[in-house]
Amino acid sequence: MRERPGLAERRGASVQVLSLFRRGLGLGIVLFALAAGVPATAQDPAAGRALAEQWCASCHIVAPGAGSSDQVPSLQSIVQDRDRSEEWLRTWLSAPHESMPSLSLSRMEIADLVAYLESLRATE
Numbered sequence: 113m114r115e116r117p118g119l120a121e122r123r124g125a126s127v128q129v130l131s132l133f134r135r136g137l138g139l140g141i142v143l144f145a146l147a148a149g150v151p152a153t154a155q156d157p158a159a160g161r162a163l164a165e166q167w168c169a170s171c172h173i174v175a176p177g178a179g180s181s182d183q184v185p186s187l188q189s190i191v192q193d194r195d196r197s198e199e200w201l202r203t204w205l206s207a208p209h210e211s212m213p214s215l216s217l218s219r220m221e222i223a224d225l226v227a228y229l230e231s232l233r234a235t236e
Contacts, residue, residue: 160224163221174187176231187228187229187232201226205225
């Protein structure tokens with residue numbers, strides 16, 4: 113039995129379109145995974161300290177090993193509480209707080225600040 117003229121060409125074109133779609137979908141998934149992973153892998157404690165000095169130092173003591181006042185805890189004393197995990201710190205930095213300025217930090221800035229705060233925990 114012979115196929116109608118052009119049927120083989122249409123099937124070949126359909127296979128090519130499907131192949132391109134699969135490649136595009138695969139590329140999209142890879143790019144999404146890479147973009148989603150940036151904050152998790154790009155934590156920079158030095159950048160976090162610079163942010164802490166910019167945004168937190170007017171009230172909190174930023175440097176490790178320094179004391180704390182009665183009214184405002186040092187950043188190191190904040191992380192000394194074992195119930196304050198990295199996830200807790202991320203959530204805390206993401207939400208506005210009474211008596212604190214609204215920081216509106218990016219995910220990258222939060223990741224850097226958390227990395228700096230975790231470095232303070234390591235110096236206890």
